[in-house]
Amino acid sequence: MVKRWFLSGLLSLALCVPFAAQLPPGDAPPPEGGPVAGREGRVNRREMGRLYLVQRMREKLGLSDAQTLKVMDAFDAIDKARQKHKDDVMALALKVKAHLDDPKTPDSVFAGDIKELKRLRDDFRKNLGELEERLLAIMTPRQQVKFLVLNRELLGGERESRSERRPGQHRNGPRGRRFH
Numbered sequence: 001m002v003k004r005w006f007l008s009g010l011l012s013l014a015l016c017v018p019f020a021a022q023l024p025p026g027d028a029p030p031p032e033g034g035p036v037a038g039r040e041g042r043v044n045r046r047e048m049g050r051l052y053l054v055q056r057m058r059e060k061l062g063l064s065d066a067q068t069l070k071v072m073d074a075f076d077a078i079d080k081a082r083q084k085h086k087d088d089v090m091a092l093a094l095k096v097k098a099h100l101d102d103p104k105t106p107d108s109v110f111a112g113d114i115k116e117l118k119r120l121r122d123d124f125r126k127n128l129g130e131l132e133e134r135l136l137a138i139m140t141p142r143q144q145v146k147f148l149v150l151n152r153e154l155l156g157g158e159r160e161s162r163s164e165r166r167p168g169q170h171r172n173g174p175r176g177r178r179f180h
Contacts, residue, residue: 050075053154059145060150074135081131085124092116 054075056142096113099105136144 034151046079050079056150056154057147061139063139063143064155067138067143070138071135074131074138078128078131079137081124085120091119092120094106 050072054072056069057063057071063071092113098109099109099113137146139147
């Protein structure tokens, strides 16, 4: 029941996103409670992006209602894995900074830090690969191919190699900055 309600909310939201995209650029007025601070704003943008992606997948791939709910669950799991990895790396970074601040820290400790960082990276890549396989398993083979094409369309700018760009052309816009 809750998932059906959420799905209907998703579809309603999908109708609002194209309208919001046509609004003139500029700063949005702050919400009644004051400006959205810090992490909440990022979470809301991330959630909006995920809902947009699911809606695009629903349109382009012809996902059923059941598939759409499973895809949403898969994206939740992927986001949780990414957040956990980010938190683990930040905790390790704090530990490494403490080691760097102590001039008496032996090289063997730094070797252990590097080993831990590699382990975190490898575990994350393995986990993410498994989660992506679960996402693809939700779809038919035809939908999988369409998904890979859609993924390339949506993320194509980020995957563009330096050799494909003109000299002086930055990867992420005129300033070369990346905003998430």
